[in-house]
Amino acid sequence: MSRNTQHLMLFCTAVVLFVTACLYGQQNVKILSAALNDRVQTTAGMEGRLTTTLRTTNPYQYNGAEVLHTVRQMTGTGIPVEVDGTSYVIDPLVSKTATIPVQLDATYRPEFIRNETGELLKIVFWKEASVN
Structure with missing residues (x-):
């Protein structure tokens, strides 16, 4: 061929x-x-x-569990997280028993501090007064 x-x-x-x-x-x-x-x-x-079973809170209010979760998730990212004016960095690999004094049933107002390009610099949570 x-x-x-x-x-x-x-x-x-x-x-x-x-x-x-x-x-x-x-x-x-x-x-x-x-x-x-x-x-x-x-x-x-x-x-x-x-x-649906998924319920989300108001995006401008976090409960204490969401604050704890955010602090743990931001560990290692280089972005500081403050709760009521105190900065916390918790590394679950270094200290599994480290805690943050957060009330789980309280509500917190988040502030996302960004630079002029929109990059996240810091997250600050402020405890809101309870209305009874």
């Missing part, structure tokens, strides 16, 4: 494989689209029997 014939056969095989892959991908998109449309119709047909 000549060299040109071999190249022609390889090119034709590549074209056939490419077209087959494109058709297979198109078929997969159709199947996924049909499944998504079916899921949307099923969810819409539930008529409010679906309820």
Whole structure:
């Protein structure tokens, strides 16, 4: 077989494989689209029997647990976190028993201090007075 014939056969095989892959991908998109449309119709047909369990607080108020979580999450980022004017850095790998004097049922107002480019410099939490 000549060299040109071999190249022609390889090119034709590549074209056939490419077209087959494109058709297979198109078929997969159709199947996924049909499944998504079916899921949307099923969810819409539930008529409010679906309820969410995730509740978020007011974005301008954090509870004590959210403050503790934020302080632990910001450890190692280089961004200082202050609670009522006192700066805290807790590394759970160094000290697992380190605590922050935060009341879990109290509400805290966050202040996000940024520079002129919008980069976060510091997070400050201030305890709000309870209204009874």
